[in-house]
Amino acid sequence: MLASIDQLFPPGPVVLDGAWGTQLQDRGLGSGECPDAWNLTHPDRVEQVGRAYVAAGSQVILTNTFGANRLRLEGYGLAAKVAEINRAGVEISRRATAGKARVFASVGPSGKLLMMGDVTESDLQAVFTEQMTALAAAGADGIVIETMSDLVEAKMAQAAARATGLPVVVSVVFDSGKQKDRTMMGATPEQVAAELTSAGADVIGANCGQGIAGYVPVCQRLRGATDRPLWIKANAGLPEMIEGKPVYRTTPEQFARHVPALVQAGARFIGGCCGTNPEFIQALKRALALL
C-alpha cells in the first residue's frame, strides 16, 4: 500500500522546492538543450540542484522530468529514452534528499493542444501513462502534474497518474485575463478546483505564470471551491530581459513577505517556480517558522 498525503506529511504547511529549469541554466544548460536529458548526461549537476533545495529546507523536492514525455523528447530525438530519463530523474532526486525529503515526480504538459487537433486523446493518454509508469516504477513518493493550461489535458494526466496508486498533485497555471485569474483556456479558480476535485486529485495547485502576490487571491478562490489541500509555486515575478538575459526582479525577502497571506488564503504546500532558487526556500522557511 502506497502512502497517502496525510501519511507522508505532518499537519501544517509544507516547504516545497524552487525552480529547476533556471537553476540548470545557471549550471550551464544551453539554449535549445533538452533539460531532461541532463539526467543522463549531467546527473551530478542535476543532483546539485536537488541537494541545494534539501539543504535550504525543502521537505519535498521534485524531479528533472518536467518535459520527459514522448512528445517533447521526440523533438530532441530522444523518444527511445523516455523510461530511462524518467527513472534517472527519480533516482537523482532520491539521492539528493539523503532521506531528508520526499520526492514528487514532475510531469509537465505535453506541449500539444488537444483542441488544435495536434494530438489525439488516445495518443495523449498513452504518452502520460508511459511517463507516469516509469516515474512510479522508479519509486517516486508522489506525482506532480504541473503548469497545465488545459483542464482536459490535466485530467487525462491525472487519470494516468492515479493508476499508479501514488498521491497526485494537479497544478495549473493562471496567466491569462486582466487579473491573471484564468488559465489560457479561460478556466477560473472555481472551475479548476471543482473539476479537479471531482476528477480525484489529492492536492490541487497553481504554479508559474505570475509572481506570488497574484497567487494569494487565486489561492483564496481555490480554497472556497474545494476541500483538498492546496499547492502554490509562484515565480520570482516576471522576467525582464536585460542585455539578452532574463532577470527576475523579486528578491527572496519580497517573496517571503507574501507567505503569511498565502497560508492565510489556505495554501498548505508552498514553494517557488521560475526564477526562484534555494535562497527563496530559506526565506520561505523562515517566514513559515514565524507564523
Add this chain to the structure above:
Amino acid sequence: MQDVKQLYTAVLEGDARLAKSVTEQALAAGVDPQTLVTEQMIPAMAEAGRRFECNDYFVPELLIAARAMKSSLELIRPLLAARGANPVGRVAIGTVKGDLHDIGKNLVAAMLEGGGFEVYDLGVDVSPEKFVAAVHEKNVNLVALSALLTTTMPAMKSTIDALKQAGIRDKVKVVIGGAPITQKYADEIGADGYSENAAAAVNLARKALAA
C-alpha cells in the same frame, strides 16, 4: 435563403457548419464573395478579438471562430483568386531556432488564416536560413517569429540579422511574439511589431503590412 448576416454570428460563435452553409447559399444566390469577407467575416473576427481583450473570450472561443472563418474562406478564396485578387498577405511563421514550443505559434497561424492571410507554417526550431529561404521561395511579405523561452529569444535577432544579410529585410515586415517578448525587445532587435496575444496578432500583421 439564410440571411447573410448569419455569417457574422456563425463566425463569432464559432459555428463552422453554419458559416459554411450560409456562405454556400449566399454564393449560389450571387452575393459578391468579397462583400461576405469585408462586411461579415472580418467584423466578426474583430468582435471576437475585442471580446478576447475584454476577457469574455479565451483561446478556445477564438480558435473556433478562426476555424469557422476558415471553413467559409475555403469556399470564397478560389473565387477571389480567379479574379486575380491577392490574399491580405503571405506569411512565413515559425518558432525560432532552439525552441520546440508550438502552441502559441499554431494559435497565431490559425488566427492569421482566419484573418485571410496565406500562411506558410515552417514549424518549430526553425533556423534563420530557413526563414530566408521561405522569403525567397514563397514570396512572403510578412515573417512571424515565435519564442517561448527567454533563452531562445536571441534567435529572433539572429533571424532578423540573417534577413538583412540576405538583402531581403526590406522586402518583408517582421512581427514577433511569445510569453517573454515585450515591445521593448521588439524595438531593440529591429522588429516591425510585437503582439501580446494571438487575437491582436491579426491586426498587428495588417498594420505592419500597411505601414
